[in-house]
Structures are given as C-alpha cells and as structure tokens.
Amino acid sequence: MKYRRSVSLCVGKRPAVLNFDRFLRLQSSSINANQYVEFSETRPEVLGIPAAALPSYREPATVSWRGRWYTLQTKRLPEETGGYRVLICPKTREEELRRKVAIYEKILNTIHEGVLVTDPGGRVIFYNQELAVLEGIDPREAIGKHVTELYRQSPGDSEHLQVSQTSRPIPESFQKYFTQNGVEVHSVASTVPIIENGELLAVYSVCRETTHMKEMLIRTMQLQGMDSEAEENPKTDGRKVPKSATYNFAHIVGKSKPMQEVVRAAQRAMLTSANILIYGETGTGKELLVQSIHNGSPWRAQPFVAINCAAIPENLLETMLFGAVKGAYTGAVPTVGLCEYAADGTLYLDEISSMSIGLQAKLLRAVQERSFRKVGSVTESPLRCRIISSINVDPLTCLQKHLLREDLFYRLSVISLYLPPLRERTGDIPLLIEYFIKKHSPRNDLKKMDPDLARLLLHYRWSGNIRELENTVESMIYLTGEEKWLTYEHLPAYLKAQVGKTTPLPAASEGGSGPRLNSSLLSAENNIIVEALKKHRGNINRAAKELGILRQSLQYRVKKLGIEVEQFRK
Structure with missing residues (x-):
C-alpha cells in the first residue's frame, strides 16, 4: 500500500529504486537511480542523506538536493528477504515552483x-x-x-x-x-x-x-525646547533659543589631584573654539563638565543643545541633527536640526560611538566643511557651533571595534579630556557624600553619615560612579525616617553584600595614637600595586588591567608612591 502511494506521488513517472541489505549496504539499483547516489568514505549517501538515516523515512518525505525537490520513502522488506528498498520520485517543475512560492511567502x-x-x-x-x-x-x-x-x-x-x-x-x-x-x-x-x-x-x-517615530521626533524636539517649525523672531533668525546650560565649574565637587587636573584643562579649553572629546565612564559627570565649559566660554549667551545619540533611532537621528525641508517626504514640514539650532553656541553629542558609521560619515563632512545639508535639500547651511562629544568607552577600544570612524575621532578630539572614575579619585568621596546629604536631606533635618560606614564606602568600586553614589545617599536618607545618622543598616540591599566584605581600616583612638586614614590608605594602595607588579614582572599594561585602571593612572600612582618598577623586571 505504501509502495503504491509513493509511486502515485510520481505523477505517472517510474520511481527510482535502490535496494539495501540489512546492514544498509547498497545491493542493486534501477538505471535511473544511480544519479542520486554518492559515496562518502565508501559509505553511500542518497540525495545527500547518509544510508544509516534512510530507515527513518518510512513515510513519504520531501527532500531538497542540488536545487531540486524529491519525494523520498524507505520501505522495509520482508524478514525472509531482509533489507530496505528506497524509492525516489522527482517533483515536477510545477510542484517545485508551488513549494518554493510557499517557502518564500512564509519568509516574507x-x-x-x-x-x-x-x-x-x-x-x-x-x-x-x-x-x-x-x-x-x-x-x-x-x-x-x-x-x-x-x-x-x-x-x-x-x-x-x-x-x-x-x-x-x-x-x-x-x-x-x-x-x-x-x-x-x-x-x-x-x-x-x-x-x-x-x-x-x-x-x-x-x-x-515611521508614524510612531515621527511622534517621537516631535516629542524629543519639544523636550529640547524646540518646535518642528521655527517661529519668526528677528532676534534669533527665526529660532527659539533653547534653555541654556545650568551648571558651571562651581558645581563640580572634587579636590583630588586627578579632578583638579581635569578642571584646569577644561578651563583652558573653554576659551577656544576647538572641538572637544570627553572620555569618561557612565555616571562620571560628563554633561556637568560640558555645561561648565559652555558657561565659562565667550559663547555662554548662545544656545547649548545636547542629545544622546544612543537614545534616538538611527533613521531619526539624521533629521534631528541636520533638519529637513518641506517635501523631503510626503507631508513633511520644515524641521530645524540641532546643528542649526545651536547657532554660534555649543552642540553636545553624548555617546557619539553609538551613532551609525554611515551617519558618522555625514557628520565628518559637516565638521570638515563647516556646512551641512538638511534632509531633502540640495543647498548647504553653515555649521557655526562648536561640537563637544563624549564616549563612555576607551577611545582605542572604539577605534579597534569600529564603533567610531578614525577620521571623525581626530576631527572631534582636537582637545581630549579624561574624566576619571570615582575609584581613581577616592579622596573626593567624603566631599561628595557631604554634598549629596545636603542636597537631599529634608529642610531643617540635615542627616549625618556614620564615620565607620564612610570609611567602608571608600573601598567600594562604585561601578556606577557619582550617579551610583548619589542614588545610594538619597536612598539612605529616605530610609532613615526621623533618625539622624545614616548607618550600614540603611544601605541598599545589593550594597550591603559588597560593602560587608570590605575590611575597614583601623581607626585612630580618641587620643589620636592609632594610624591615620591617609597613611593607611597609601600603605594599602602601595601593597596592592606592588603585588600586581610582582605578579606581572613589572609589566605596567598587565598590572593595570588586573587592577582595573588605565595604564596612565597606574604610572601616575607608581610615581606618586615612589615605587621602582625595574626591581620587578629582573
């Protein structure tokens, strides 16, 4: 019965027949079957299927081989004879076409x-x-x-x-x-x-x-203080000037040497019109520094416009940056882009490495030529603003992983600033804690932090940097209620497990005879660095990688502590 059904599937054509013994060794075949058999390491394959798998095709199955379709069925022969008979029926062109159409429709x-x-x-x-x-x-x-x-x-x-x-x-x-x-x-x-x-x-x-994307574009522009169509205003050439930057260098909390170096470099850079690239991990306060640069520059009265390149869909980001003209697409209205909106002020591009390589090429042209084209326009508009951009990944990594075009990197990083993570400026942690307590404490109820807990927090890595520290302090203040002191019990649950593993430094007694905090910190830092250098035989790069800091930062600490690296290379 199965044999008849398989033969009927051949639509009047004789099936190709292959006979195998019980050990699946090919015994005989019809003349029209030889073309379907190949040998791999002396073992036969039928339509590309190993002989050992043929018994599983008890029911007719459709098989693709070399661009054609076939019906394949394996019939077990009677016990007295033993073995298997394989029947192959080529599909007609019409059947093949019908099957391909069904596959293509499924995909589409x-x-x-x-x-x-x-x-x-x-x-x-x-x-x-x-x-x-x-x-x-x-x-x-x-x-x-x-x-x-x-x-x-x-x-x-x-x-x-x-x-x-x-x-x-x-x-x-x-x-x-x-x-x-x-x-x-x-x-x-x-x-x-x-x-x-x-x-x-x-x-x-x-x-x-793009229906929802258009709504997102309009909403984003509203958040930037912009309209899709510029209002006529002779003082601003038809632009609504968005809200200016609100922070300045007085808002930057930090007296550590790394932070003071960054501030001094930024204050020198703010007096120039050169493009600036800032590298810093997430939560280190990059926009605070950018706004401080803008507000300290000669162009502080001009617009400050910021955009996070990772937060805008790629096909909207070009319109956001360069704008669009009426007729760029059906139903389009004139749209003012951020490059035009920034005028003679500052355009801040956060997470520039998230921008697609194709759009980076267009931005490169705009930066090089100091002009750009709106979407749908053939005329050039001048680019007058200074561009400050930032990345939260090491620049070398961005270039190696092709997240950032090398030529664009050089154009945007005329001046480069490195904003150190909190773990590289632990001396600022007490100042920041004090600042955030004042910022978030209820009026007339200024909280205080337990000194022992404050010492413990110096040793936490703060992967979220200043943002994580602020959120931690704010959370603790909410949990204290009417209590005056922020203690270990008020820490977020995830932090208790981490900070609890930290061994506190020995505290000075009331008479002041115990070890001082600064000397204890320097001693602990010295021991950790020496162990890493010993392990890697004085290799600065490997030691820095193990310690989780930049090579330049390790070199600075080695010099500060007076560690002789050569002794570990012998």
Whole structure:
C-alpha cells in the first residue's frame, strides 16, 4: 500500500529504486537511480542523506538536493528477504515552483518590514502580515485589488504604477497616505521592478513604518525646547533659543589631584573654539563638565543643545541633527536640526560611538566643511557651533571595534579630556557624600553619615560612579525616617553584600595614637600595586588591567608612591 502511494506521488513517472541489505549496504539499483547516489568514505549517501538515516523515512518525505525537490520513502522488506528498498520520485517543475512560492511567502510573512507585490497592471498579488498590521487590512481583502482602490490614490500618486511605467526603482521614499479603512500611515519605502528578459513581471515595495517615530521626533524636539517649525523672531533668525546650560565649574565637587587636573584643562579649553572629546565612564559627570565649559566660554549667551545619540533611532537621528525641508517626504514640514539650532553656541553629542558609521560619515563632512545639508535639500547651511562629544568607552577600544570612524575621532578630539572614575579619585568621596546629604536631606533635618560606614564606602568600586553614589545617599536618607545618622543598616540591599566584605581600616583612638586614614590608605594602595607588579614582572599594561585602571593612572600612582618598577623586571 505504501509502495503504491509513493509511486502515485510520481505523477505517472517510474520511481527510482535502490535496494539495501540489512546492514544498509547498497545491493542493486534501477538505471535511473544511480544519479542520486554518492559515496562518502565508501559509505553511500542518497540525495545527500547518509544510508544509516534512510530507515527513518518510512513515510513519504520531501527532500531538497542540488536545487531540486524529491519525494523520498524507505520501505522495509520482508524478514525472509531482509533489507530496505528506497524509492525516489522527482517533483515536477510545477510542484517545485508551488513549494518554493510557499517557502518564500512564509519568509516574507515573518520579516518586520511590510512587503507589497503588484502585477504590471497594479493589482495586488502579495500582501504580507507585517503590512496588514501596519495598515489594518486583511491580506485576503487586499489580494486582487488595484493599488489606487486600496490606498485611495490617483494613478499619478502611486509609486507602484510609476515604477510599472518607467521600470525604474524608487529608493527610500517617505510616504504619507490613507488606507481604504481611513488609517493614516507614515512610512519609508523602496519600490522596485522585477524584470526578466526585458519583460516586466511585477513590482514590489518594502516599507518601514515611521508614524510612531515621527511622534517621537516631535516629542524629543519639544523636550529640547524646540518646535518642528521655527517661529519668526528677528532676534534669533527665526529660532527659539533653547534653555541654556545650568551648571558651571562651581558645581563640580572634587579636590583630588586627578579632578583638579581635569578642571584646569577644561578651563583652558573653554576659551577656544576647538572641538572637544570627553572620555569618561557612565555616571562620571560628563554633561556637568560640558555645561561648565559652555558657561565659562565667550559663547555662554548662545544656545547649548545636547542629545544622546544612543537614545534616538538611527533613521531619526539624521533629521534631528541636520533638519529637513518641506517635501523631503510626503507631508513633511520644515524641521530645524540641532546643528542649526545651536547657532554660534555649543552642540553636545553624548555617546557619539553609538551613532551609525554611515551617519558618522555625514557628520565628518559637516565638521570638515563647516556646512551641512538638511534632509531633502540640495543647498548647504553653515555649521557655526562648536561640537563637544563624549564616549563612555576607551577611545582605542572604539577605534579597534569600529564603533567610531578614525577620521571623525581626530576631527572631534582636537582637545581630549579624561574624566576619571570615582575609584581613581577616592579622596573626593567624603566631599561628595557631604554634598549629596545636603542636597537631599529634608529642610531643617540635615542627616549625618556614620564615620565607620564612610570609611567602608571608600573601598567600594562604585561601578556606577557619582550617579551610583548619589542614588545610594538619597536612598539612605529616605530610609532613615526621623533618625539622624545614616548607618550600614540603611544601605541598599545589593550594597550591603559588597560593602560587608570590605575590611575597614583601623581607626585612630580618641587620643589620636592609632594610624591615620591617609597613611593607611597609601600603605594599602602601595601593597596592592606592588603585588600586581610582582605578579606581572613589572609589566605596567598587565598590572593595570588586573587592577582595573588605565595604564596612565597606574604610572601616575607608581610615581606618586615612589615605587621602582625595574626591581620587578629582573
């Protein structure tokens, strides 16, 4: 019965037959079966399937081999005979085509872009699931309809009909349209003809929805203090000047040597118009430093505009930076970009390494030429602002991992500033704790921190840096209630486990006979560095990596402590 069913699947053709013994050694075959057998290390393979796997094909199965499709079935022969008989039936071209179409439709219905295919006359022959979600139309209702009926368009407005007439693709076109159900859709689509031997077979388009992205763009501009359309104001050339930077160098808390060096370098840099690149881990206060530079510069009266490049979708970031002109896409209104909005002030690009390499190339051109083009425009607009950018990954790592174009890096880092993490400026932790207690304590109820706990916190790594320290102090203040002192019990749960492992430094007695905090810290630091240098035989790079600090920072500490590195290299 199974044999007859498999033969019937061949649509009138004789199946190819292969006979194997019980050990799956090939015994005989029909003349038309030899082409399906290959030998790998003397072991036969049928349609690319090892002989050992053939018994599992008891029911007819469809198998792909060398670009063709086949029906394969293995029949176990009677016990007295033993062995197996393998039947192979090539699929007809029509069956193959039908199967390929089913596969392609399955793929197109699972991708995250809308796909529409029309015949040369403009009638829909394929409409995928993502497009159905976007437009709110059942694919079964869309199939067979003309595009002008489906989208309430005149023939001249339909890109599918334009491509049908010209046989030329329309790439990356912004569209605004209404479906037959009255749904307003904003998208960007590429429409392409399918041509074979000079004959137009079909037209397809692939689109991405931008309706919600447009709303996000407008919302982001509102948060920046901007409008999508500039208001006429003769004093600002039609611009609304956004809120200025609020911080200055007086807001920077820190008297440690690394921090004082950064502040001095920033104060020298603020007097120039050179582009500045700031490298610092997350939470080190990069924007505080940037605003201080702007407010101390000769251009403090000009706008200060900041944007986090990692927080904006790639296809919106270009419009955010450079703006757009009316007609850049269907329904577009004139949009003022941040480069224009910053005017003669400061444009701060946070997490610049999150920007796509393609957009980095456009930014490079703008920085080099001191001009840019709005989206959809062919005219140049001047770039007058100073650009300050920041990264939270080591610059060398950014370049090695191709997160940042090398040529753009050199253009943006005319002046480079390194903002040290909190673990490299532990001397500032007591000052910061005091500052945050004053900032977050209720009025007329100034809290205090237990000195023993304050000493313990000096040894925590503070991976979140100043932001983590501030959140910790604020959390503790909320948990104290009416109590006066911030103690170990008020620490966040995750910190108790970490700080509890730290051995506190010996405290001085009331008479002052115990070891001093500074000398104890220096002694502990010296011992840790010496052990790392011994382990790595004086190799500064490896020792710094183990200690979790930069090579330059380790060199500075070695020099400060008077450690002779050469003694470990012998």
